[in-house]
Amino acid sequence: MAKKLNLNRVEMPKQADFIRKRNFNEVALGYTADDALAEASRCLDCKKPLCVEGCPVEIDIPGFIRAIAAGDFALAIKTLKKKNCLPAVCGRVCPQEEQCEIKCILQNKGAPIAIGRLERFAADWEAEQASIELPSIKEKTGKRVAVIGSGPAGVTVAGDLTLLGHDVTMYEALHEPGGVLTYGIPEFRLPARVVTREIENLQKLGVKLICNFVVGKTRSLQEILDEFDAVFVGTGAGLPWFMMIPGENLNGVYSANEYLTRVNLMRGFEYPKTYTPVIRHKKVAVVGGGNVAMDCARTALRLGAEDAAIVYRRSEKELPARREEYENAVEEGVKFNFLTLPEKLYGNDEGWLKEIECARMELGEPDASGRRRPVRIDNSEFIMKMDACIIAIGNSPNPIIPQTTPDLEVSKWGTIEVDEETLKTSVDRVWAGGDIVTGAATVILAMGAGRKAARSMHEYLTS
Amino acid sequence: MFKIIERKSIVPNLHLLVVNAPDVVRKIQPGQFVIIHAGEGSERIPLTAADWDREEGTLSIVFMEVGTSTNKLAGMHAGDELQTVVGPLGVPIEIRKFGTVVCIGGCFGMGSIFPVVRALKESGNQVITMLEGRSGYLLYWEDKLSEYSDKTIRLTRDGSYGYQGHVRKGVEILRELNIKPDRVFANGCTTLSYLATKEYEHYNVPVIVTLNTIMIDGTGMCGVCRCTVDGKMKFACVDGPSFDGRLVDWEELAARRKQYISEEAFLVHHSGCGGL
Numbered sequence: 001m002a003k004k005l006n007l008n009r010v011e012m013p014k015q016a017d018f019i020r021k022r023n024f025n026e027v028a029l030g031y032t033a034d035d036a037l038a039e040a041s042r043c044l045d046c047k048k049p050l051c052v053e054g055c056p057v058e059i060d061i062p063g064f065i066r067a068i069a070a071g072d073f074a075l076a077i078k079t080l081k082k083k084n085c086l087p088a089v090c091g092r093v094c095p096q097e098e099q100c101e102i103k104c105i106l107q108n109k110g111a112p113i114a115i116g117r118l119e120r121f122a123a124d125w126e127a128e129q130a131s132i133e134l135p136s137i138k139e140k141t142g143k144r145v146a147v148i149g150s151g152p153a154g155v156t157v158a159g160d161l162t163l164l165g166h167d168v169t170m171y172e173a174l175h176e177p178g179g180v181l182t183y184g185i186p187e188f189r190l191p192a193r194v195v196t197r198e199i200e201n202l203q204k205l206g207v208k209l210i211c212n213f214v215v216g217k218t219r220s221l222q223e224i225l226d227e228f229d230a231v232f233v234g235t236g237a238g239l240p241w242f243m244m245i246p247g248e249n250l251n252g253v254y255s256a257n258e259y260l261t262r263v264n265l266m267r268g269f270e271y272p273k274t275y276t277p278v279i280r281h282k283k284v285a286v287v288g289g290g291n292v293a294m295d296c297a298r299t300a301l302r303l304g305a306e307d308a309a310i311v312y313r314r315s316e317k318e319l320p321a322r323r324e325e326y327e328n329a330v331e332e333g334v335k336f337n338f339l340t341l342p343e344k345l346y347g348n349d350e351g352w353l354k355e356i357e358c359a360r361m362e363l364g365e366p367d368a369s370g371r372r373r374p375v376r377i378d379n380s381e382f383i384m385k386m387d388a389c390i391i392a393i394g395n396s397p398n399p400i401i402p403q404t405t406p407d408l409e410v411s412k413w414g415t416i417e418v419d420e421e422t423l424k425t426s427v428d429r430v431w432a433g434g435d436i437v438t439g440a441a442t443v444i445l446a447m448g449a450g451r452k453a454a455r456s457m458h459e460y461l462t463s
Numbered sequence: 464m465f466k467i468i469e470r471k472s473i474v475p476n477l478h479l480l481v482v483n484a485p486d487v488v489r490k491i492q493p494g495q496f497v498i499i500h501a502g503e504g505s506e507r508i509p510l511t512a513a514d515w516d517r518e519e520g521t522l523s524i525v526f527m528e529v530g531t532s533t534n535k536l537a538g539m540h541a542g543d544e545l546q547t548v549v550g551p552l553g554v555p556i557e558i559r560k561f562g563t564v565v566c567i568g569g570c571f572g573m574g575s576i577f578p579v580v581r582a583l584k585e586s587g588n589q590v591i592t593m594l595e596g597r598s599g600y601l602l603y604w605e606d607k608l609s610e611y612s613d614k615t616i617r618l619t620r621d622g623s624y625g626y627q628g629h630v631r632k633g634v635e636i637l638r639e640l641n642i643k644p645d646r647v648f649a650n651g652c653t654t655l656s657y658l659a660t661k662e663y664e665h666y667n668v669p670v671i672v673t674l675n676t677i678m679i680d681g682t683g684m685c686g687v688c689r690c691t692v693d694g695k696m697k698f699a700c701v702d703g704p705s706f707d708g709r710l711v712d713w714e715e716l717a718a719r720r721k722q723y724i725s726e727e728a729f730l731v732h733h734s735g736c737g738g739l
Contacts, residue, residue, distance in 0.1 A: 014604070089502075168488075173549065173680070173682050174680060175500050175507070175546055175549075183680075183684075211547075212546075212548070212549040213486065213549070214549060214550070214552065214682055217490075217550060217551055217552055217682075218486050218487065218489075218490070218508040218549070218550065218551070219490075237684055238683050238684060239684070239686060239698055239701070240684075240686040241687070242696065244690075244696075248696075249689060249691060249696070249715050249719065250718075251718060251719060251721070251722045254687075255685065255686035255687075257686055258679065258685040258686050258687045260682065261679050261684070262679065262683050264508065265679075266679065267504070267509070270504075271726070272726075273504065274503060274504040274505075275505050275506045275531045275532050275535070276505075276506045276507075276679075277506075277723045277726030279722075279723070279726065283547055350721075351714075351715070351718030351719070351721075352716065364611050373583055376678045395684075398682065398683060398684065399683050400682055400683060401700065403701070452558045452713075
């Protein structure tokens, strides 16, 4: 008998907006086992699963959902971990709505299967078990691999190559591993304990982690190459971009990287219990429209801001942030100033920001990116009174390895040049992937790059 | 973890920290810095290297007790461990034979100028070292610095030791000695670096100052250390921390230094005593 279609997905419980906007606890609370069973049983288990095509790391999506529907959660997580070493992270921060879920056949009739929520459920279920089953490791190859940077690209390479039997050492410049997962994505979206758990699982598999080590400074890339058979560079984000308008060095003006690092990595939201100060600004403008901008505005609210306002030069339709994050921000009271361009920042006599002069924009013809180009409207200037301005318009790749490795080819934007198929760089035995190659992108794209590089590295190491 | 070999007060409010950090000192050069993070809950703070022993694998730092994190550091002892000593970070100061060089150290800068003095002397320069302090009891490392200096000049504002005066007095002394520097180096607080720039710029030679901006990661990611040099946005952690002082926007730098003064003072005054 044909299965009756259920077109409505099981809602994910969330903290109420008026409560969550003043705390740093996770917003989305996760499925219960009953929720997960109900949602998983909606899956049609298609013969040709399109969802898998949409996944950058090719998870066997119908496989793990089938296991959940059968109540075999251990099998579900095992299936996930075959392809994804960070399921608890990806279940939370991947843009499923434009990857796997958009391909779901139910998408055309109603709501697609909530693949991300189910992934998160399986990973969180495992974390609650007394012991976890480690995936089996292939016979040791005796090859040594260095992974530079412990962000999403690096940990994927480390996980994949360890399972294939290689010895992996992962280097991290900061005092905590995780890269952007740790310093960038806020606690209320991705709790630190989730990242810690995933990295500890990698260490249990045998990945050696060395923190407080800056390759390019503490050792050169060449010296690392002398000690290892292959090297992966996943050093991610570098210098933040500014708008290059007057007043950007006033006090109270932050890069998103600084603001989020103070709060997340350095736990500034617990100040004065922790020592890294975070100023509790009252009126905060955030320039930009991506997920990072949403994170900054929502963080500002949680630190007690009366006003947190996004300033974005295009319209709501062009917002690059995930819909879910935008909606969360709106619910929490973040204000949105669309079609607005900051042009000048004014300070008081002590050098602290007090006003932002903006101009109104309108949308013109589509530009190279296919989005309609914002055009400035003459004589539309107006003043916003603000005591903080966070610039969240992206960043260049980290400069340290390119600066200190003469033979490494980089583009004019400072990204490392790689072969598209193998992610090999111009230096023999060196691969690269993630933001250091693409410029600022998403966690899952960096993981996809890590997977691609690992495949090519394995081929090299075993040939 | 990084074990503390020694931590002692050298003059009031200034401390010497010797820490085991073999990976850091293997490559360190004059002008480079490390980021220190004492442990969970602490701040990451940048501190310029004052000396090192590559064979022993130890790094020496002179720091001023100024806020919460340095307050905590000052309370640590030999045998204690720091979670993070990462580096060497920043671009080394250019060292070669310039001819006659003047090296000015004040406050913690009397320590951090030492590797510069030593390297300049070893490169064949005539080195004039100036130590500057409010009073004679605040000067230290005189023997260490003199060993690599052709002339060591002490300046105290109260005149209790050496010459009475400040940076400007040093210029007068040079004039009397008929010495014209080919390059000037200054290490110390922002005020000292600024004054050195202003008093020496008439020689039309670079005045290399080492900036003490606020930093978090120290690797070119967070952007808090940005400053304006020669009209362009520079990041002290990866473009500096040493620049030609003649090109630095000092007013902006001074304002940015003060960003967290009230938060720092709050913590120091609430370190367990309730502020009473």
